[in-house]
Amino acid sequence: MSEASASHAADRRELTAAQRNAVAELLRVSPVADELGRRFAAAGHELHLVGGSVRDALLGRLGNDLDFCTDAHPDETLRIVKGWAEAIWETGREFGTIGCRRDGLLLEITTYRAEAYDQVSRNPVVEYGTSLTDDLRRRDFTVNAMAVSLPEHRFTDPYGGLDDLAAKVIRTPGTPRESFGDDPLRMLRAARFAAQLRFAVHPDVRVAMGEMAADLDRITAERIRDEFTKLLCGADPITGLRLLVDTGLAERFLPELTGLKLTIDEHAQHKDVYEHTLTVVSNAMALESDGCDFVLRMAALMHDAGKPATKAVGSDGRVSFHHHEVVGARLTKARMKAMRYSKDVTAQVTKLVGLHLRFYGYGRGEWTDSAVRRYVTDAGDLLTRLHKLTRSDCTTRNRRKAAALAADYDALEERIARIAAEEDLARVRPDLDGNAIMELLGVPPGPVVGQAWKHLKELRLERGPLDRDEAEAELLRWARDQGVTS
Incomplete structure (x- = not known):
């Protein structure tokens, strides 16, 4: 048998397996789907399971969200499902879609459509179609342009989606x-x-x-x-x-991603930032513990976004990117705002980008316990992600250097754990609260209390926990220096 024939035979075996998967998956949802199909047929209309639902059934991973298409218009669909569906929603009605729920399945039923953008507005212009084949042609890709008619389970594949699914190819129907x-x-x-x-x-x-x-x-x-x-x-x-x-x-x-393709200088004095970034994303994925961590992946993608703007070549020919983490954090915040990400997600990604270089220098023995406390405090609830991002950022091919960096970070995490066992690093706060400050200084609520609180927190970060007498003595010393009288 030729190599091509063997490959084709293998593809056909995959299709047979895919079809077996589809049968098993469809049997699971068929009581509801077939019942719905019979209701549409009784009303004189067609109903077909379509799109991603058929694709995922063939892949053996059909979920509980099912997509259907029909020649019935939305008003007619509503009449058919009322009294049968456990819940109905009409949020997609202007696009021809009626949603409903039955026996734990979420069903979306859409009228055949001929949909196009008007080249000016950003919204689709929806026109209802008249046939299943035309509806399938207007779908995005062939693997999403297959249908199973209900309740008879007739399979329709006019654009070769099944073959493309076996070949693992993304192709359009038209x-x-x-x-x-x-x-x-x-x-x-x-x-x-x-x-x-x-x-x-x-x-x-x-x-x-x-x-x-x-x-x-x-x-x-x-x-x-x-x-x-x-x-x-x-x-x-x-x-x-x-x-x-x-x-x-x-x-x-996302022009910042394209911008990472910096020209490498003739002496290769810096890494290919684009390839480095993709490697960091891969490294970060390997450290995820429970599915996709979008914040971590996005921070990995954007962590060097500030390098193009900060690239400088010194007199010795070496390339530097001073303060690229600061510029990168600013660019990340602006880009994610433009993409309409939530403020919370944007703030988390931005903070990680801004902190991703903080670790470097630890291995030279320059960090005091105070520096460790500040590292933990500044990271806050992002500390675990910062650990992962920092480790992911090590992409050197020099095994000795990579091992040294890993050992340094192991040491930092151990040191954090040691200090955390001695102090409450998760909640570094002054040793005196606002009420104690006001009582000791004899001042009412106001800016002075906030300034005193900030001073005591800086002492807490610098020296660790103070006992009550020390804290009070330091507060009074500060008050005298600031001209605050009790």
């Missing part, structure tokens, strides 16, 4: 330009599926992504954010990130 013209977000979604499913993007699709990258500007920041988050949390985000950069899509919404 031409890529037609698909991306309908919804430019599909270009970003192609990269996301490459990251999530570990599929290759068909060369024609890749070319169109590069040629039409500017069309992504028509899409709202929120939709881009959601797709990018899924990409970064995929099983293989590095493939997706490379695709974004190579096609120019990253330049449209």
